Amino acid sequence: MAVSPDAVGMVLPPISMDIERGRLAAFARVTRATDPAYSDLDAAKNAGHRDIPVPPTFLFAIELEQADPFWWARNIGVEVNYVLHGEQRFTYHRVAYAGERLTANAVITDVFSKRGGALEFIIKKTAISDEAGARGRGSGHDVVVRNPGVGS
Amino acid sequence: MSTPTDLAVGTELAALKIDPISRTTLALFTGASGDTNPVHLDHEIAQAAGMPDVFAQGMLSMAYLGRLLTDLFPPDRLRSYGVRFAAITPVKGEPTCTATVTSIDESGGERRATLALSVALADGTVTLTGDAVVAL
Known part of the structure; x- marks a missing residue:
């Protein structure tokens, strides 16, 4: 594929x-x-x-909070059972706490292949903001998740 | 939590050894993490995907390694944390998480340590490598 x-x-x-x-x-x-x-x-x-x-990696759960978290991958031609998680990175601007409503905004920033197409990489970046929309204000919660999936 | 006060380049932080990962743990982590991918739960689906058996979620190992960090540092000290998943952790795998200080410098108006992170199984297979930056 x-x-x-x-x-x-x-x-x-x-x-x-x-x-x-x-x-x-x-x-x-x-x-x-x-x-x-x-x-x-x-x-x-x-x-x-x-x-x-909120523990450091729990933020990954936000984007999974939907009935079919990988619909976007299927939409771009990925067979989800063959997906491996390649890398994951979090950048922290403040600690999040129970009781908050957090919102993830993700964008696919790159797609490339290696080994003659045997491995395909999808790079997704996610910004997480709080209800004040603190992302971009510099004082709030702004987590960037670099999340390359690997399709093969 | 006992935050280390005398970190220097080369300091090895306390390793975190995890008991063998059971199928129950995989099921409970599915619920806690929200990762409902059935290859971590259902033997038949794992085999259909070409795997001998179910295997642990990569984010479970990243969570264990994150626990090593939060056992040692308050959460507001963590600036970044990233990993590369290098190998699959089979069910019954016994991961050990380690962290070593690789640099200490001034950045963003504070003193920060960079840690090299690793998770390895009992047979020596490195499943995950990464790095974290903490404010001291």
Whole structure:
């Protein structure tokens, strides 16, 4: 298969997620977090947080908060069962907390192939903003996720 | 959390050893992470995709490595965190997460350490490499 180069510049619809304490506690349990601040509100407050902090990689969940998270990949010619996650990068501007509603805005920034087309790479960048739309103001939450999928 | 105070280039931070990853963990991480890709849950679908069995979500290893970071540093110190997924983690795999300080410099008006990160299985297979920048 070939990923259409027309995919470059494709803007995905924004996806919002209410960050819930229970979901963060479940994430902390399965990753066997030992710091109770990541699962217990009192422990979080005792550690100086205003609520349970969002762990560094949980932000990846926002874009998955839809019935068919990979519809966009199929739309550009990718067989999802053959997708591998190649790289993932987060840049943090502030800590996010339970109780916030965060919105992910993603755009496909590059598509290229390697090994004579045996591997195809899709680079997606996502900005995550809070309800104040803090992205771009410099004082708020602005996370950039570099998220190349690898299709083969 | 015990934030290390005497980091220097070459300092190895405390390794984080994870118990063998069970199928239950894969199922629970599906719910917690929102990654519902069935190749991590359903043996038949994994085999149809050419894999011998289900395998762990890459983001599970990235979450474990993130735990190593948040066990040592308050979350507001983390500036960036990135990884490259190098090999699949099979079910029952036993990852160990490690971090080493590779540089310390002044940037953005603060002192920052750059860490080289790695996750390896018991047989030595490196499943993930990466880096993180933390403010000291």
